[in-house]
Amino acid sequence: MSWGERLRALRIDLTPLRTSRDFRLLFVAGTVFYLGAMVTYVAIPFQVYRVTGSNLAVGAIGLVELVPLVVFALYGGALADHVDRKRLLVATGVAQAVATAVLAANAFGAFGPDPHLWLVFVLAAVLASTSSMQRPSREALMPRTVRHDEIPAAQALTSLGMEIGVLVGPALGGLLIAYVGLGWCFVVDVVGLGVATLMYLAMRSYPHREETTPPSLAGVVQGARYALARRDLLGTYLVDIAAMLLAMPVVLFPALAETVFEAPELLGLLYSAETVGALVATALSGWTGRVHHHGRAIVLAAAAYGVCIALAGLMPSFWLVAAFFALAGAADMVSGVFRGIVWSQTIPEGMRGRLAGIEMLSYSLGPLGGQVRAGVTADLWSVRGSITSGGIACVAGVGATALWLRDFWSYDARTDEHAVAERAVRAARDEA
Numbered sequence: 001m002s003w004g005e006r007l008r009a010l011r012i013d014l015t016p017l018r019t020s021r022d023f024r025l026l027f028v029a030g031t032v033f034y035l036g037a038m039v040t041y042v043a044i045p046f047q048v049y050r051v052t053g054s055n056l057a058v059g060a061i062g063l064v065e066l067v068p069l070v071v072f073a074l075y076g077g078a079l080a081d082h083v084d085r086k087r088l089l090v091a092t093g094v095a096q097a098v099a100t101a102v103l104a105a106n107a108f109g110a111f112g113p114d115p116h117l118w119l120v121f122v123l124a125a126v127l128a129s130t131s132s133m134q135r136p137s138r139e140a141l142m143p144r145t146v147r148h149d150e151i152p153a154a155q156a157l158t159s160l161g162m163e164i165g166v167l168v169g170p171a172l173g174g175l176l177i178a179y180v181g182l183g184w185c186f187v188v189d190v191v192g193l194g195v196a197t198l199m200y201l202a203m204r205s206y207p208h209r210e211e212t213t214p215p216s217l218a219g220v221v222q223g224a225r226y227a228l229a230r231r232d233l234l235g236t237y238l239v240d241i242a243a244m245l246l247a248m249p250v251v252l253f254p255a256l257a258e259t260v261f262e263a264p265e266l267l268g269l270l271y272s273a274e275t276v277g278a279l280v281a282t283a284l285s286g287w288t289g290r291v292h293h294h295g296r297a298i299v300l301a302a303a304a305y306g307v308c309i310a311l312a313g314l315m316p317s318f319w320l321v322a323a324f325f326a327l328a329g330a331a332d333m334v335s336g337v338f339r340g341i342v343w344s345q346t347i348p349e350g351m352r353g354r355l356a357g358i359e360m361l362s363y364s365l366g367p368l369g370g371q372v373r374a375g376v377t378a379d380l381w382s383v384r385g386s387i388t389s390g391g392i393a394c395v396a397g398v399g400a401t402a403l404w405l406r407d408f409w410s411y412d413a414r415t416d417e418h419a420v421a422e423r424a425v426r427a428a429r430d431e432a
Contacts, residue, residue: 011286012160013153016146022203023145023154029199030138031161033093036192037131038169039176040100043185044124046177047107051117062368064121065128069364076133077223077357078215081350085137086205092134093197099126100189107183135360140352143344144206148423155340156285159333163282167275171268210350223354232346232416233355235295235401235408236339237362239302242397243332244366247309247390249325251371255383261318273322274329281330285337294338295411299402301335303395304328310391313384342411346418 016023045058052058080088103123106115146154176185213219227233249256250271257267291297305328312324339359347355370390377386402409413419 012156012283013286013289014157016150016154016157019147019150020145023142023157025199025203026138026142026145027157027161029196030158031165032192032196032199033134034162034165035169035172036100036165036189036196038165039173039185039192040103040127040189042170042173043107043177043182044103044120047115047182048117048120050182051115051120057117061121061124064125066368068125068129069132070361072129072132073136073357073360073364074220074354075215075357077136077354077360078219079133080137080140080353080356081219081223082208082212082214082353084205084207085141085353086200086203088137089134089141089200090197092130092137093193093200095130096127096134097190097193097197099123099130100186100193104183104186104190107181107186132357132360136353136356139343139356139359141206143352144349145203148345151344152289152337152341155344156282156288156337158340159285159337160279160282163275163278163333167272167279170271208350212350220354220357223351223358226351227355227358230346230418231405231407232295232342232411232418235405235411236298236342237359238401238405239298239335239398240339240362241366242401243302243305243335243394244363245370245373246397247306247394248367248370249309249312249374249387249390250367251374252378252383252386255378256321256387260383261321263318266318269322270325273325274332277326277329278333280326281333282337285334288334288337288341291338292413293411294342294413295402295408297338298335298342299398299409301331301338302398304331305335306391306394306398308391309394310388313387313389313391341413345413346416346422348422 017027045061048061049058076088076092100123103120105111106119106123109115111119142154142158143151172188173185176182176188227237253267253270254264257270258264288297308324308328308331312321312328315321315324343352343355343359374386374390377389381389
């Protein structure tokens with residue numbers, strides 16, 4: 001194979017976008033949802049700080065969102081394994097649009113001369129609830145819209161859509177706040193939610209192929225037991241938690257820019273560095289479809305994430321720090337793609353919603369705890385010390401997980417019993 005052919009083989013595989021109309025709709029709708037959500041993600045804290053002038057009040061938004069996120073991620077996962085997932089996507093999309101429209105009205109003074117702070121907190125909780133209910137259905141639907149052998153490419157494309165939203169959304173929100181006003185952030189999000197919901201509505205229905213049971217605590221527990229019983233799945237969750245809990249550096253970015261490098265104008269570059277790295281890695285993800293040892297790939301990528309974070313804390317210049325954060329983002333994206341492939345290729349149809357809910361908790365709660373760990377360590381030691389020690393701890397945690405869960409490290413999609421069984425089921429249904 002020539003070097004040109006090897007480079008072309010690295011390009012992201014667009015096959016699912018060409019072959020599946022419903023995947024195209026799901027991809028575009030999901031990207032729009034992420035973009036709009038990130039615009040609102042910027043607008044809500046800014047509005048709270050403008051009204052109160054309190055950093056504590058801004059931090060309280062996360063506390064208000066925490067319980068709804070946990071409860072409705074689990075409930076939404078169980079619900080996704082029982083009801084029509086397309087209808088659930090549409091219903092939660094409408095609910096998010098209504099809540100965001102009320103946020104816009106509040107910002108524009110429809111309920112009084114000044115925005116009502118209590119209403120902002122209530123609606124932030126509502127948005128956390130509805131988005132947590134929606135995501136398990138979206139993730140559970142993706143494998144149904146593509147062929148089994150297209151799942152790696154579809155997973156990479158889904159990650160690309162998310163990264164585009166994460167990168168563009170905050171920048172767009174900042175521009176809207178600066179030039180047209182905070183209320184227009186919510187208006188833009190409402191429009192995006194409406195467009196995305198119409199795309200979900202245009203998808204065909206994907207009824208459950210097996211008998212289902214209504215969502216219940218017993219059903220949620222059943223999903224958790226299934227996840228714990230499968231060491232390959234357990235490994236994906238623990239590796240992600242180790243990386244986010246031990247090495248997540250985002251909360252330290254203001255201090256890093258302000259006190260370490262004395263360049264607050266470069267703060268935005270720190271926030272975008274990991275996303276840029278993830279986008280580049282996604283654009284060069286064509287090779288992921290040729291890898292079969294997914295557990296090994298997840299471990300090595302997560303360890304590389306920790307190494308890059310640790311080195312970022314040691315670098316003498318701002319640009320080297322940003323470069324290593326970008327490399328960390330690329331490694332994290334690779335780990336995330338392979339985790340998604342394992343979930344999509346091995347979890348039975350009737351369990352996908354509940355397992356997606358559990359997965360959502362693993363990558364939502366880890367960063368919350370990671371912020372506390374990083375902040376406390378920085379106050380007790382130093383900003384650089386917190387970043388570097390977190391990266392080292394991440395490598396140790398990932399390594400310990402691989403040593404403990406040998407089945408996870410040796411996972412091979414060609415021979416794993418769950419992957420083989422799910423592939424056989426998909427092949428039989430495709431032929432039928």
